[in-house]
Amino acid sequence: MDLIASGAVLKTVDSDFEQKFKARQHWSSSQDAAIESRVAEILADVQKRGDTAIVEYTNRFDRLQAKNLAELELTQAELKKAYDGLPEEQRSALTQAAARVRSYHEAQKKACGESWSYRDADGSLLGQKVTPIDRAGIYVPGGKAAYPSSVLMNAIPAHVAGVCEIIMVVPTPDGTKNNLVLAAAYVAGVSRAFTIGGAQAVAALAYGTATIPKVDKITGPGNAYVAAAKRSVFGQVGIDMIAGPSEILVIADGSTPPDWVAMDLFSQAEHDELAQSILLCPDQPYIDQVLASIAKLLPEMPRRAIIEKSLTDRGMFILTRSMQEACDISNAIAPEHLEISSNEPHKWEPLLKHAGAIFLGAYTSESLGDYCAGPNHVLPTSGTARFSSPLGVYDFQKRSSIIEVSESGAQTLGKIASVLAHGEGLQAHARAAEMRLR
Template sequence: MTLIRQLSTAAADFTTEFERLRHWSAETDAAIEVRVAEILADVQQRGDAAVLEYTARFDRVQAADMAALEITQAELQAALAAIPAVQRDALQAAAKRVRAYHELQLEASGRSWSYRDEDGTLLGQKVTPLDRVGIYVPGGKAAYPSSVLMNAIPAHVAGVQDIIMVVPTPDGVRNPLVLAAAAVAGVHRVFTIGGAQAVAALAYGTATIPRVDKITGPGNAYVASAKKHVFGQVGIDMIAGPSEILVIADGTTPPDWVAMDLFSQAEHDELAQSILLSPDATFLDAVRASMERLLPELPRADIVRASLKGRGALIHTRSMEEACEISNSIAPEHLEISAAEPARWEPLLRHAGAIFMGAYTSESLGDYCAGPNHVLPTASTARFSSPLGVYDFQKRSSLIEVSEQGAQVLGGIASVLAHGEGLQAHARAAELRLK
């Protein structure tokens, strides 16, 4: 059975096959949309009571009140102290790097500024943090302490004073590594709730859970749908699709390395996408052989196999330049330049959530500890979106202080334009300040 399709840009049917490969619909199942809308409305109306009911139904956690679903700071610190030292050290090392990166990001793009022009008018921008944010951390079969770090740390660096984390705990099982990550990242309050009901509680507020200004973090189809529904009541980071990796290789990287990098995203779920572009046909064959040999070793081999068969591809290109052009048309979430001279090709690449340069830069390092954020735009939205960052937890207000002299110049301009738009009160407001 073919593990992964192989395409060539020289083939007559490449464009058709390539478009079929790229296709993924962000449309949510209609039944999910209806159910999510019902849950959101119920939580908005009944608050804590509805959250308790849905938590009992979906997560099988019976709680007398919301206090039983909140994890205290003492419990978070206890979890941090109780995990093995090697895990604690890894969490703290990753958090240190993530924090350092976002602190530099704050210096580069997150400060207020202003200037005065020649007539004394002050113009500028005031940057202030959001007051309160909610971060959603998936629970269930998998634990994602890295998601805690990547969502909470930039919010903390931005100056957010109240970070509320929600995480489902099916059957009451609380993952100690996730709780330890919350302690390391500086999360202020943690509630063991999930699903659309958790998004609703954060968006609308309940007697126990305060309403937030923005919700970030990944989740299942119900969570994604709920975030879409509450946008406008609160801000959201993005509606994330399946994970993606695209590797551009010149044939100089060991095939086993590239094969495992492709597996690293395919193991997320059956809809994840892994694509390799290379002008070296012999290298593509070598990577295919590595994939066939290494796949049986993986615990999640069935998921990887389904992902590669459904949405994966090895694509033979005419050149590295053409590979870069194809990458730009895809705008992948994760883009590896697995080449001897990655800096030669990086200037040709315009659209990607994150660019990993060089054979030693596996995408998985970015997921956990390199420093830049791993919450990235998917489904070609890197054409117009950016990774989660400090700027997502800030807002900008324009500063305008017009001097008396400046009002004489600006007033005349505004008057002409306002009359042209038929807005006489606008014009008069400016004209009254003219000498």
């Protein structure tokens, strides 16, 4: 793999840097028309035929032979059995990770998820009432890989928020159930779980069937069909986000062992060929060391072909004029995962405005955040960190304004409202306010 020849190695001092940078940064999120059309058919069919359609699609796509949807539901006893049957090392790791994720989101709830109110000078009560949604649906990917961490990251904040019922869907192609995923559902407090996936699972959660209850919000990643389905049902239910390819950006000052940085870049490149791994550094010899580490470590990687394709097509190794310029470029990219691999991470962190998650210091590998640090690993991608946030307790809550106007307050507010309502030509609004005036 020749990353220099592939155009992955860039310098901000070059006159054509912006052109090359934008060309490698670009990722088309346009959906294939055939996928959109097929998803629309599936959604409509599930709306019409409910359980029957779900079973037919699941049997077809996952190569099963279920006779009804009851055969595709996982009982709480099955989830507990999966947990109890794990090797001690896995059970302990899962339990510890869940505890850390729960602790973080409980702190998050205290910071931003509580109701509040105050009384103004006229004695009127003003405030905000925070309440959880009634029912959440979480989509857990299955098939090529199993993601128990996704179960924890989606179900635990919902549970902490106070959601009464959490419905999990996870595809099990050829009937293969992953015990870690089932055990994670048990640990995270999933209420009901179904072994279904794809657009039909999103449809079931969005519309409800005789067996699967309609939810208020759907969270969790999936393939192109799942993403298209979530986009289509948004408005009838809430969704977390439409996720693009995974991203990691490392700002390095040359103080971290280059093997560490190379492996951190691999950690996202191994997701899929469209994943993007970027290194920003003002030290050319250090960039060369990281490139040498990549050449040395890549042959050891089981997912070598995927990593190589990702780095060759979308990777970037950028020599910057300074660490500050590296921070400016990072802000322009707004990456999903941002590592500050520096001896002075707290010096540079205040300069960084846009990122899904920020990992401070050489010892903070992105993979720790994926599994067990505590903060959520469901993060905005494709530059959307400029305006969106990680999945959190707040995604499973809604806010109601509280207003109780006193008699005294009505005298002041009524006059203001009357003037503005007449200005808008809404006489009934004005009269309703004026009737409260003495």
